[in-house]
Amino acid sequence: MKGTIAVVDILNEALTAELTAVNQYFIASKMAKNWSYNKLAEDYYQESLGEMKHAEAIIERILMLEGVPNMQRLFTVGVGETIIEQFKLNYEMEKAAVERYRRAVTICLEEADPGTRSFFEGILRDEEHHVDDAEGELEQLTQIGEALWLQKWV
Amino acid sequence: MLVCHCKAVFERRVRKAIADGARDEFDVAIACGAGTGCGGCVPTITRLLRETIGETAQNAVKGNRTYVDTR
Numbered sequence: 001m002k003g004t005i006a007v008v009d010i011l012n013e014a015l016t017a018e019l020t021a022v023n024q025y026f027i028a029s030k031m032a033k034n035w036s037y038n039k040l041a042e043d044y045y046q047e048s049l050g051e052m053k054h055a056e057a058i059i060e061r062i063l064m065l066e067g068v069p070n071m072q073r074l075f076t077v078g079v080g081e082t083i084i085e086q087f088k089l090n091y092e093m094e095k096a097a098v099e100r101y102r103r104a105v106t107i108c109l110e111e112a113d114p115g116t117r118s119f120f121e122g123i124l125r126d127e128e129h130h131v132d133d134a135e136g137e138l139e140q141l142t143q144i145g146e147a148l149w150l151q152k153w154v
Numbered sequence: 155m156l157v158c159h160c161k162a163v164f165e166r167r168v169r170k171a172i173a174d175g176a177r178d179e180f181d182v183a184i185a186c187g188a189g190t191g192c193g194g195c196v197p198t199i200t201r202l203l204r205e206t207i208g209e210t211a212q213n214a215v216k217g218n219r220t221y222v223d224t225r
Contacts, residue, residue, distance in 0.1 A: 076198055079156035081164065089155065 003065025004111045010104045011062050011116065012070045014123070017097055018055040020075040022048050024093060027079055028086045032153070037083060040153035044090075047130075054123055061119055083150060084141070091134040097127040157198050160191020168199060172206045179203070
């Protein structure tokens with residue numbers, strides 16, 4: 001089943017973002033582990049795997065639509081130098097993902113591809129959940145302060 | 155924040171290069187090596203240049219240089 005160019009392009013943009021997220025969460029996990037924030041390291045590890053599963057689903061969708069998945073390109077992989085800087089970079093990445101998937105839904109509407117639209121809507125819900133969780137954490141950080149907040153992740 | 159993964163160059167080093175007189179991506183590359191590996195960080199370097207010296211100043215300096223995107 002052939003997908004339109006615009007739909008395959010936005011699928012590939014989403015794939016690039018997911019592969020970037022795999023790397024960003026993975027290095028965040030390993031740096032957290034290196035600093036003995038074991039709980040955070042485990043959470044980030046699972047996020048990385050989750051993004052890889054998103055990438056997997058996108059790859060399968062692109063192949064179904066007879067497109068070529070781009071496995072080479074990455075966006076900027078944000079690596080913070082502290083736990084909090086990393087957390088903020090990851091939050092920015094998730095917000096960009098929500099914006100991207102909303103745009104993807106619009107493109108699918110314009111291209112009359114409800115199948116891919118509903119596919120994107122599913123992933124969008126996951127990413128909104130990530131943003132919601134991160135916003136909760138950042139709010140708590142301002143309420144209880146850095147040292148207490150970091151203690152949660154040890 | 156890490157800017158150039160290939161050459162392990164952090165944001166403060168890039169900002170220092172700009173503060174020391176780097177006016178475009180070439181200058182930054184010569185000063186600290188950032189952007190001379192895979193090239194993936196060049197958009198970030200461009201953003202840092204724009205944020206510090208502004209778009210018009212940057213474009214005015216580019217002059218005769220031709221930038222080829224080899225990625």
